[in-house]
Amino acid sequence: MQHNASALRTALMGQKMSSFETSESLIVSPKVGRTIEELRVENRSIEIIWDDGLALKTEMKLRGSWRIFHDGEKWSKTKKSAQVIIGVDEMSVVCFGAREIEAYHDFDLRRHPMLGRLGPELADPRVDLNDCVDRLMNYENPDETIADVLLDQRVMRGIGNVHRCELLWACELHPWAKVGSLSVDECLELVSLAAGVLRGNSLLASTELAVYGKHGKICTRCSGQVRVTHHGEANRVLYWCVDCQVRHTDVTSQGYVIKHDAPLGVHPAEHLYLSELARARKSV
Template sequence: MLIGHKVQHNAAALRTALLGKKMVRFEAPYTDSILPQVGHTIEEVRNLDRSIEIIWDNGIVLNTRMKIASSWDVYRNGDTWRRDSAHADVLIDVQDWVAVCFNTPEIDVYHDFDPRRHPILGKLGPDLTHVDADIEEAVDRMMDYEERDETVAEVLLDQRVVRGVSNVFRCEILWACELHPWANIGTLKRAECRELLMLAQEMLQNADTSSNNLAIYGRQGKSCVRCGDVVKVNHHGEANRVLYWCVGCQTAHEPLVRPNFTPLYIERDANMGDSHPAAKQFMNEIISLRDVG
């Protein structure tokens, strides 16, 4: 198998097993850089020319360089491994699945750079995970935001405005407020900003990112639990993070000029096979590889 096709197959299998799952264990015995933290959700898997990137919801990126002898093996918990575990370069454990990388010549772990989230580039806003967070200060920062055409979705991740909002909860907060993902911050009134931030604080202080307790995140292609319309997912913003949203009920402050974007995943009949978005992506890629071959 050509290395490019092998990388695509490995990445597709990783998406099936890992996307939207909270990590419970991470091992990389030959890496001394920063490491992904247990408890964070795996948000995206990218297959590049000769490497695979795995991205967590806090912006941590794991890049594994692939060669002919390299592979990412995916096992259900309890399955017998095809290779000796002592030779594993990376291990990622989530509920029901474990992904193991063998024979990678290079491992790199780093933060996906976003200057607005850099603590040196501006005074940090209130931390909404704290019960004593100053909501009015956060509202002031929203109302005084210089780039009035910036989206609310991006502002929620700007630590100069507020801290503590992960990408998972950004999706959940926007859905709960029925805000369109491309709503401009300049269109919100002060009362709407306050309502948004108070809800965000409540959600973050009662955080539970298990899939059974999420209304929108990870539900691409499924029906919205509120209105029954389809849930979509797109890349969004300068950091190119994924954002899940409902086309039916997230209509508040919808921009007059809709952004020109391509859906992140190809949509297929929801009744075909596994309804998990990662499984759909896996089937899409298998079909595309078959067509190429």
């Protein structure tokens, strides 16, 4: 299962999904256009996570597996027997022989209805952006990292993990900067850029990604190297440039540890595979 997961990570991580088909009845389904962010494996369970927090979990039978087929390649099994088909650039990733398949959003306490109403939907042109700015400026925990707060649905809705990484880079903000350290102008810049991306009228919406999926590559702004790490309670992947995202570096939270970054020159999928393999060996 570890080898199957490693191949899937290489094929899927960082890819934008172009199609999704399933023979199962799911409560929610992944949206076309969303980016596949991570893949987790535990025993015979494989979980695929998209940048909006949606997860697809497949519990595999003994002979069940995920297969990768390039466009035009003959499948080793019939399409009728496929339970899930995920389309990405020039290939289909297909699930056969799963005992159970379910889709859900990763649980986040901040999204629970008993803990406050959801914030404004940034894609809606009628939304008052100053409302979102006020929510950032008056966030309940001023020591929370700005990277975490951007995904808090009580502040504003619509920002996925790809957007989060790109927005922080565009504003040159250190991801671990405390939200309470940001000025009104900085909060307005973040909110305005985010709204522009989600409404399709920002340069960020039409240009190539600057940091997301660019681990180990050269930053186009400062020629530094882009890194990837895991961040926050939800342990979401976060891409950023250590060299130029330095605003509020002096008031960061204590959560960032450089040893948690994936090593430069190593594909994030390979790093996860080796980490999981090491944990599996320790548990034996």
